[in-house]
Amino acid sequence: MAEFKQADSLYEWFDQRLGIDKFVKVMMTEYWIPKNINFLWAMGVLLTVMFTLLVVSGIFLLMYYKPDVAAAFDSVNYTIMQEVGYGWLFRHIHAVGASVVFLIIYIHMFTGIYYGSYKKGREMIWISGMLLFVLFSAEGFSGYMLPWGQMSYWAAYVITEIFGGIPLVGGDLVVWIRGNFYVSDSTLTRFFMLHVLLIPLAIIGAIVVHFYALRFPHVNNEAGEFFDFDEEAEKYLAGDKKNSKVVPFWPVFLSKDFFVLGFFLLFFFYLVFFHYDFAMDPVNFDKADGLKTPAHIYPEWYFLWSYEVLRGFFFEIAGISGKSLGLIAFAIANAIFFVMPWLDRSPMVKPANQRPYFKYWFWFLIADLIVLTVYGKLPPTGANAWVGFASSMTFLVLFVALPFITKAEAKKVGGK
């Protein structure tokens, strides 16, 4: 153990024991970020702030929420919304935040795809990010059940029913997940546990891994340029700030993030106070009733695209039922993004619009996801069902075609 000198100040006392100086350097003032970035690079910090807002508002809600089918609905809509001081504020922040966090996740994710930030050493950043997407989805789904409204109940019913399509174990699995033969009190209580404990713990763990995964391959930049970070950092530290290709996380990178955050929060709070219906469906202000099926059942907007892939296959093909085909397609849709780094066979790390073939693929995918999302909400009748089928097939075909398209692109650009 090192020899300790008498500390001259409180700061030094702590620094001797916790290495504050070094910690701040490693984490903040000498953590290097490329300078050539745009506001899309602020989404990570936005997500961190949103997650914090969700945790804090969630803690306040947790003080009054009652996970019991007889008390849940009124504990939310009466106790929290009307009796507790500013309870409505925490609920609105939580409900709208849960929806907006997915908007930012999607922007963050497609920024990664657009700029090719998932390959050439950045695979673990991508995979840990996709893991976060799955965990946030589970968190969103379990949380949506808690107010115990009609949509809470019926969305839970429909989504847990999906697992029944898995061969051999499906039926037992559904009962195991619900803790009963139908969605009931035991389902609510266990989803409550998942929502407030297990999944948040997993999310925090995954965030740590995600941040750590950034340290070695470093953050990508707007041009997809690879350079020596140590060399550029030295330049910066030597005072040549203008010619260095990097900036420190604090204060330079964060100053830009705070600016983006400020305007984002303005938009967010507008939604929280004045335009929250999209995140708090009117149907869910009717208490859950297992005997009264709502006319239209749909998940929250961020699940609509994969929900539409699930129900896009509504007829039998080659002896396999539509339900099974939908389930297979749904499973693929949820897993396929994990393997993006290996489906993209082109070595180019460039914005999609500078890649000769990939750009078409990217914008096709975006258009298809929007179609899937919109038709995921509409009733699947008549022509809608066929649009659903066509866009689900398009989604699958796009991913089957990706390795071939990118291979051809690699050939065209000659491995560059």
Place this chain on the structure above:
Amino acid sequence: MKEFKILAIIAALVGITYYGIEPYAHHVMHPEVKAADFTFKDLKNVDTSLAGNTENGKALVEANCIACHAIESAGHPAMMPNADAAASYGVVPPDLSHSGRMYDKNYLANFIFDPVSAMKLSHKYPVGGAKAFPMPAYNWMTPQEIMDVVSYLQSVAPKVAEKDVNKVTYDAACGRCHSMSYAKFEATTPKDAIKAYMGATPPDLSQYIKSRKEHYLHGFINDPQLLLAGTSMPRVGLNEKAQEEVIAYMEEVGDSKKAERESVGLWVMLYTLVFAILAYLWKRKIWSEVH
């Protein structure tokens, strides 16, 4: 500038998606129906241009109505407790004190002439069917006599103070069937009786301002069959002002923090705007050193 272009693209994509899953999907799932009609112009049995004679109306009401109906404002109390009245008639007969104020004149006159057609409940009480509506049709009265009754009911309706009127109207118009548990109000017809009478327990309306929204309620109260064909909820015939009072009361109870939400909202956004501007200025200062 490039960053604005990126922002515009994202805003466009988000806007298209939003349009599809909110306004457009809503339009597909809830097609627009015709606007509320507060003149009830489909009812034409009584000539409502006749001027009513209040004195004569008083005599008619005392001879024909108060055996079943209380009119507290005119000194006629209820004949029996609510539970007994519900057991006798199926539902507690309304106190008529506020009827002259709440109901449209044309509706009220035609209701007296034939309640079932005015309420649009002939699917529930067909002519010659097994079940009869508890109030008989007064189609034997002359139009003049009916207008005399209407004139009398209008004359006895008490003026209600502005601060109480929403609740008073709700209680009188809806409160015999619909509880409002978030206002600690229970329907005056006992639970079992109202369930037997209507076929299902009429819903508690505490959160209906949120689950149905003002626009839907506006159309639904005016003409339930139009939005929910076959429902046993009657068309109640409220005039526009009374209907607005009912909806306002549903909002007072169901969305009691609305005013607080809107005022806090403005302050929070103002605070955030100041933060955003300061953050922008700070960013410009910091980045001027590295560019």
